[in-house]
Amino acid sequence: MDYEKVKCLIIGSGPAGYTAAIYASRSNLNPILIEGMQPGGQLTITTEIENYPGYPDGITGTEMMEDLKKQAKRVGADIRSDIVIKASLKEYPFHIATESGKNYEAESVIISTGASAKWLGIESEEKFRGMGVSACATCDGFFYKNQEVGVVGGGDTACEEATYLSNICSKIYLIVRRDELRASKIMQERVAKNPKIEILWNHKPIEILGDNNGVNGVMLENTKTGDIKQIPLTGFFLAIGHHPNSDMFSGQIDIDSNGYIITKNGTSHTNIPGVFAAGDVQDSTYRQAITAAGSGCKAAIDAERFLINRD
Ligand code: NDP
Numbered sequence: 001m002d003y004e005k006v007k008c009l010i011i012g013s014g015p016a017g018y019t020a021a022i023y024a025s026r027s028n029l030n031p032i033l034i035e036g037m038q039p040g041g042q043l044t045i046t047t048e049i050e051n052y053p054g055y056p057d058g059i060t061g062t063e064m065m066e067d068l069k070k071q072a073k074r075v076g077a078d079i080r081s082d083i084v085i086k087a088s089l090k091e092y093p094f095h096i097a098t099e100s101g102k103n104y105e106a107e108s109v110i111i112s113t114g115a116s117a118k119w120l121g122i123e124s125e126e127k128f129r130g131m132g133v134s135a136c137a138t139c140d141g142f143f144y145k146n147q148e149v150g151v152v153g154g155g156d157t158a159c160e161e162a163t164y165l166s167n168i169c170s171k172i173y174l175i176v177r178r179d180e181l182r183a184s185k186i187m188q189e190r191v192a193k194n195p196k197i198e199i200l201w202n203h204k205p206i207e208i209l210g211d212n213n214g215v216n217g218v219m220l221e222n223t224k225t226g227d228i229k230q231i232p233l234t235g236f237f238l239a240i241g242h243h244p245n246s247d248m249f250s251g252q253i254d255i256d257s258n259g260y261i262i263t264k265n266g267t268s269h270t271n272i273p274g275v276f277a278a279g280d281v282q283d284s285t286y287r288q289a290i291t292a293a294g295s296g297c298k299a300a301i302d303a304e305r306f307l308i309n310r311d
Helices: 015-026 041-045 061-074 123-127 137-144 156-165 185-193 289-310
Strands: 004-011 032-034 078-080 084-088 094-098 103-111 115-117 148-152 171-175 197-200 203-211 214-222 228-232 235-238 242-244 275-277
Touching (some): 004 094, 015 032, 015 061, 015 103, 015 289, 041 061, 061 078, 123 203, 137 148, 148 203, 156 171, 156 185, 156 235, 171 203, 214 235, 275 289
Parallel strands (some): 004 032, 004 103, 032 078, 103 275, 148 171, 148 235, 171 197
Antiparallel strands (some): 084 094, 094 103, 115 242, 203 214, 214 228
């Protein structure tokens, strides 16, 4: 088989991947970064980012990712639009295959594949996906102008999405399964002050209702009393968290019970020497753009040191 040899192969293009690419390029590792299915990662489907240091007026996720990509390219990273479909990490050097048919032989690998939105797992959710059911308000909110919609979840994402939708839709039901929100205080306050958002405490969706035209309601169960009620709405947005994109590596690399790649003692080292992990795929605690970027930096430094010590 024809392999392209590379010192440092980076899988994934969120803040972790791009930061790893910037550092690895500046250390002359000539990294190749494979962007993956969602170039730029999860931040490309968020709204304004207000908490990344250095942007006093905030920045959109898409702009930030474009800037990171530009910066990585400027310092020499080779960024490729492709998707990794197979990673053989048990033997050294590592072998990586992509959807376009390319094969790589890598002396070090940085996994920064991020995380993806979670779904409730009910049948009607699948049935109406793209017909009223969405896991991304910023992508699809536009289609529900002046309509009534629901957002499920009680974390920062749910509050952020509900707030975003309040600029487009006539009413937003925030469906929360407990009697409190998990979101940060500032997000909770924003939601509480917003006249278009009604919080349905202690409710969970059990069925999404609709017909050939798409969603027209949701059936909710009261988690305290067991009472069932229906509310009419045309858009139903999931914001119940994420799961790490580590499936491709399971069986080869140590992964915890929630699917997060296990890294050692605050470093990016995995159980396989030469394979490093950065960003949300290995972080069940912080999951922020800034912490992902920081861990991408660590991974590039760890990869560089691994390659020096091995030579
Ligand atoms: P979280 O895991 O923080 O919250 C998930 C929410 O969904 C919780 O309220 C949870 O309920 C609820 N939930 C989970 N499963 C179900 C289910 N099956 N049915 C109904 N509800 C369910 O995820 P987020 O995506 O909100 O946030 C992830 C991380 O990203 C956090 O650290 C957050 O702070 C950060 N973030 C920061 C932002 C910012 O700073 N601008 C914006 C967005 C995210 P319960 O509470 O009962 O478990």
